[in-house]
Amino acid sequence: MTQLNNEQFEIWASKYESSSKLPESKVPCSVTDCETLTTMFGSNLHERVAKFGNIRNLLTEFKCKNCRSRAKAEAILAKLNK
Numbered sequence: 001m002t003q004l005n006n007e008q009f010e011i012w013a014s015k016y017e018s019s020s021k022l023p024e025s026k027v028p029c030s031v032t033d034c035e036t037l038t039t040m041f042g043s044n045l046h047e048r049v050a051k052f053g054n055i056r057n058l059l060t061e062f063k064c065k066n067c068r069s070r071a072k073a074e075a076i077l078a079k080l081n082k
């Protein structure tokens, strides 16, 4: 499994909204073609949900560690290349 499709997204979001749990403890990265899954459950999951505002934002926008450092590097390079 890579990214959640619309149907899975709805299942995951409504499961979290009704039970504060996800169907699986590993959340896929939102970057297209990235196959990294990040383990999230319990307080770790809830803290991330709080950080993103809600579960739907988290599932839509969450990036794995590698994608986050790559995005950071690209932002710095873009600034340097101006």
Ligand SMILES: [Zn+2]
Pocket (backbone or CB within 6 Å): 029, 030, 031, 034, 035, 036, 063, 064, 065, 066, 067
């Ligand atoms: Zn990723």
